[in-house]
Amino acid sequence: MTASPSAAQFPRESDSSGAFVRQQSRFREWVTADGSSGYPAAPGRYHLYVSLACPWASRTLIWRQLKGLRDVIGVTVVDPVRDEEGWRFTEEEPDPVNGFRYLSEAYTRSDPEFDGRVTVPVLWDKETGRIVNNESAEIVRMLNSAWDEWGDKTVDLYPEALRDEIDAINERVYETVNNGVYRAGFATTQRAYERAFDALFATLDWLDERLSTRRFLLGEQITEADWRLFVTLVRFDAVYVGHFKCNLRRIDDYAHLSGYLRNLYQQPGIAATVDFDHIKRHYYMTHPQLNPTRIVPKGPELDLDRPHGRDRIR
Template sequence: MGLLVDGVWRDQWYDTKKSGGSFERSAAKFRNWITADGSAGPSGDAGFAAESGRYHLYVSYACPWAHRALIFRKLKGLEDHIGVSAVHSDMLGDGWTFQTDDHGATGDRLYGLPFARDIYLKADPKFSGRVTVPILWDTERETIVSNESSEIIRMFNSAFDAITGNDDDYWPADLRAAIEPVNDRIYETFNNGVYRAGFATTQEAYDAAVHPLFDTMDWIDDRLSEKRYLMGDRLTEADWRLFTTLVRFDKVYHLHFKCNRKRLIDYPHLWAYTRELFQVPGVAETVNFDHIVRHYHYSHETINPHRIIPINPVIDFAAPHGRA
């Protein structure tokens, strides 16, 4: 993954020497919000009103952060209102590209541009930072609304309800205070923890990431022995934020990122829970295992220099979950 510096592309990986071998994720740079009436959200500028057909979502099927946005687009009935372009699974010297010689890759459906970085440069010709997905684009103002997945899913959760008539709420007001610490622990030690383990370049950095990761998996499995979902009997954003890492765990993170103390399928409650979420209507359609497996093993040359794609375990996510 490269980056832009004052609008110029550099094929440059994260410099873990500066961080003692630890992977440090860059913060998202675009933090505007779509709101029902166009008023300003918690950050950024006003002027991004919810309108059918105005916004476009750029994703990678491989990326768990982009996957969150795809799931919320599906669950909230936004497919007829927000278009999607999917990048190629390989992320090499040019970063994410819009090549189409890959199952599911669509090309740039708005502008026909060759690289995801071109979308960033269209928003800001002097942009500096990592070129990440998801990208939520405003076709009216021709700029990026947001590239922060945790905020995009909250926009999708409620901003378009008056347009779609879908008022399912995955960020309910009465659970928000309880959801936040759950989100924080899962993000730090699990969602981002798999990357901190996988991209570590010292034993110390790896150990510091991998042990809390499995402590959290143990904690979640225990929690799910008493609760159907993370927050009780209601599906919330906390579940979907967790799911996109879980669904990739045995096929990618266990082997490729050396998160191999246990497999997802070794956790009875966590594995059944993952199958249940996978089987929620429409969710399986957002999962592209071909992209997921190909992307990680082919793109990360520092981890897999010969770019050999493993055969991987056969895992039946459609098996009955038994969680009534």
């Protein structure tokens, strides 16, 4: 059975089996503390373009918050509803750096031949007038250390002693959870959907078991692995259960994942990076092939501020 190209969110991201295949990020240069990359870290030079709806972009907001970089790196939030022109800026929050109307203008200014899908986050260099990087996994690594001269250098989400274990967890979580919900939601054949669905819940079950004896994924210390998982978990019950048909269990049904999610959400400054209005309007109004009426559900009722009980786990 072959896939119908028109059924996928982005036809070029669906293979012949109906599986969703995410495009590779186009811009992959780095900001470094010493400037050896050609992009030296400096306060006020770089700007983030993000969507509060997007889990990949939310990673960068979390790092910016935890590293104390809010006064060092500016942020502009795009409209959560992406139309035919892509991510756009609004009258309420215009682009203060370039006056762009659409984020696609940042892409074509950086590469006039770019013809892929425009994504967030984008790390923009105001001095050279181009995109440095649009890969969230790399941007957060830069935020973790490149600006330590101006940020909180006591916060290290990728400590050297734990890197091998962090990388191993990240690899599984990315493939089956972070990207897994999209592989389920944007599958265009039953077989592709079920393969993604089964892998997703196998990993969620594994994570729940792991968290039965650890407060966080690697023990007592919150690391990059926790925040990369968090951005998917916090959207799961609100969006992925219904919109992406990931409905075997909710996160709230898990004995340990549910409290773990609340524990992370209640860390200082994190709730401000989560906007359920933007999240639900983006998913339910931007994918007409999945939700033709574009009706945004009022529920579910989420109480992420209730006690999490994770402090009892050692």
